Amino acid sequence: MRILSGIQPSGSLHLGNYFGMMKKMIAYQENEDLFCFIANYHAMTSVTDGNALARGTLEAAANFLALGMDPERSTFWVQSDVPEVQELTWALSNFTPMGLLERCHSYKDKVAKGIAANHGLFAYPVLMTADILLFQSDRVPVGKDQKQHVEVARDIALKFNNQYGEIFTVPEAEIDDEVATVPGTDGQKMSKSYGNTIDLFLEEKALRKQIMRIVTDSTPVEAPKDPDRCNVFQIYRLFLDKQQQQALRKRYEAGGMGYGEVKQELFETVRDFFTPFAERRRELLADLDGLRATLARGADKARQAGAKTLRKVRKKTGLAY
Numbered sequence: 001m002r003i004l005s006g007i008q009p010s011g012s013l014h015l016g017n018y019f020g021m022m023k024k025m026i027a028y029q030e031n032e033d034l035f036c037f038i039a040n041y042h043a044m045t046s047v048t049d050g051n052a053l054a055r056g057t058l059e060a061a062a063n064f065l066a067l068g069m070d071p072e073r074s075t076f077w078v079q080s081d082v083p084e085v086q087e088l089t090w091a092l093s094n095f096t097p098m099g100l101l102e103r104c105h106s107y108k109d110k111v112a113k114g115i116a117a118n119h120g121l122f123a124y125p126v127l128m129t130a131d132i133l134l135f136q137s138d139r140v141p142v143g144k145d146q147k148q149h150v151e152v153a154r155d156i157a158l159k160f161n162n163q164y165g166e167i168f169t170v171p172e173a174e175i176d177d178e179v180a181t182v183p184g185t186d187g188q189k190m191s192k193s194y195g196n197t198i199d200l201f202l203e204e205k206a207l208r209k210q211i212m213r214i215v216t217d218s219t220p221v222e223a224p225k226d227p228d229r230c231n232v233f234q235i236y237r238l239f240l241d242k243q244q245q246q247a248l249r250k251r252y253e254a255g256g257m258g259y260g261e262v263k264q265e266l267f268e269t270v271r272d273f274f275t276p277f278a279e280r281r282r283e284l285l286a287d288l289d290g291l292r293a294t295l296a297r298g299a300d301k302a303r304q305a306g307a308k309t310l311r312k313v314r315k316k317t318g319l320a321y
């Protein structure tokens, strides 16, 4: 089965990205045909500093590779190294009703927040559709915030197939209930744009600061506490198996445990979880040409896979004459 997903290099990657998508993608390499990319075209909708985008792209790639993405076994590349996706975007745009895009929550939310809408932001889901369809993806593991975008991809694939014949695999989103929406330090969805993230690979001091800002209520130390309403627990549980979660629940419910204590434990847990991968990440970022070469090989593989689809599209639409 072909599994594909992408991640934007706009700012640091965080625990929401890790548990919502990266962890699953890395695990899938064992048995599936995995396609994974750094969505730098998409990041242009929010990052306008060229140096920041370039640096963010290299860092996102290094993070993924350090955490276990295997570029030999999987196909791992940077979106803009396979510009064919833009050609497909154009073809698909002609099968994308305005209303379909106007209904997209992430677009509507941004506009509601006062972000000036431009065509890139509006057409974002069409580019995402092209990412998915170019590689004939069966399944797309994402967090819940991307569910609607994968539905858009399905709609467009069906419309296009309806016109030209069975060209595209109609993809399915894969969303894991447990990690569909990882909460941030304020209890809302963890998101770069809300400033409530706990980032991957932070220095100790910065990590402690992010964890200490997790919002808790004012229940006194002695009193029993409700883990289901505690932001610290909701993040901490991601690192624990069922038994460990149960044990932590009991400590909450027994009282006598302060939020400061559990935050300190969470800090140590997050730090210890990522530390074994930090050295590899440092090595990758110390040899940027090596990293670029790895990404270039990934782009070659992706290009070959995409070329087949694009040939069919060109033929059926009449672009090939």
Ligand code: TYM
Pocket (backbone or CB within 6 Å): 004, 005, 006, 007, 008, 009, 016, 017, 018, 019, 020, 021, 039, 042, 127, 128, 129, 131, 132, 140, 141, 142, 143, 144, 145, 146, 179, 180, 181, 182, 183, 189, 190, 191
């Ligand atoms: P992006 O970069 O915002 O996020 C990458 C992945 O992380 C997931 N995620 C979360 N999951 C659970 N809880 C959270 N708090 C959380 N925050 C982020 C996202 O759902 C996503 O799966 N448009 C995509 C990138 C993209 C893409 C694609 C994905 C471009 N083309 C094609 C799949 C297929 C995005 O902005 O993800």
